[in-house]
Amino acid sequence: MIYTLTLNPSVDYIVEAGEIVLGTLNRTSHETKLPGGKGINVSRVLRSLGIESKATGFLGGFTGKYVEEFLNREGIYTGFVKVEGDTRINIKLKAGKETEINARGPEISSLAIGLLKEKIQQLGKDDYLILAGSIPSSMPQTIYQDIVRICKKNGAEVVIDAEGDLLKTVLEYKPFLIKPNHHELGQFFDREISGAEDAIVYGKKLVEAGAKNVIVSLAEKGAVYISETEAFYATVPQGEVKSSVGAGDSMVAGFMAQFLKSSDCKEAFRFSVASGSATAFSIGLCTPGKIETLLPEVEIHEYQ
Incomplete structure (x- = not known):
């Protein structure tokens, strides 16, 4: 079973408007409410791909109830710890440029x-x-380190999508997969990652430090995958980026879904890239149909 952990979930209030003028009354053209949080996004994409997962973390108040009921309606198991106080509301404002206000x-x-x-x-x-x-x-x-240590002791595998400083505390426990973007990878090594070759060089250092599989997303420049025995570069499909929210989470979900079905890391990587692109080209998370449409456009090149 796959479990996803979201320490600070949210209700994402997505607001679309033609133009926002500060200090005046503005009206929206469209609004959407969705459960938010990276682990929750992973669970939602997994469910759409036919993979069961259980979402956990902390929820509270009327907003927490909304998140849990929404996930249950989608067929996602939940096991959240209830807390005092309300789960936060994050505002995603789409009016020309994309603006976020996170509580x-x-x-x-x-x-x-x-x-x-x-x-x-x-x-x-x-x-x-x-x-x-x-x-x-x-x-x-230290909460991530504490949790990873528990998993290591009990034989569970961990997948980590977090900032560079957090990765440093968990690599010694040999996580199954980590997915930094090129900015986070650069932060980790205090270097600028300018392209695929740099990402592979420093991705290999993460493998040497303990990670079993590494995916580094490079935005429009593609993505790379590194393990002890393989290194691949993938191109990304061409399309209009409508929202970057959830794209990285979709890559994680896509990789895990395909890996559990096939145990083939190369194909899991291809599926991961198509999943991330499908979300980036959508308002909301990717769908199986959109992923399948983009899969033929993802070209995989092996690095020696």
Whole structure:
């Protein structure tokens, strides 16, 4: 079973407007409410691809109830720890340029953190835990390391999509997959990553440090995949980028879905790139049909 962890979920309030003029009354042309958070996005894409997962993390208040009910309607299992305070509302404003206003979220008590760790203790062999996103300021910055350590002890695999500083604390536990973008990879090594060759060089260093599989997204320049025995570069399909929200999460979900079906990392990587592009070319997350349409456009080149 795949489990996804979102420490600071949200209700994403997506607002579209022709033009926003500060200091005056503005009216929207369209609004959408969706559950937000990187791990939640992964669970939603997995479900659309026919892969079951269980979403966990922290939820509270009427907004938390909305998130849980939404996921349950989509057929996603949930096992969130309930907290005091409301799950945050994040505003995604689309009016010419894309603007985001993200709330802080509720305070997380030490009791709630303990309850989450108890849930993680139940994972074992044949389970995958996907940790995605940043750590809220109210939580210990060692929380990822603590959770990965529990998984390692019990035989569960971990997948991590987080910033460079967080990756440094977990590489020694040999995560199954990590997915930094080129900015995060550069942050990790204090270097500018200008293209695929740089990404492969430094991606190999992440493998040497413990990661079993590494995917580095390079935006319009493509993506690279590195393991102990293989290195691939993928082109990305051509299309109009409508929103970058959820594209990286879709790459993680696409890779895991295809890998669990085929155990073929090369094809899982191709599917990952198509999934990320399908989300980038959409308002909302990718669909199986959109992914299948883009798959033939993803060219894979092997690096020696």
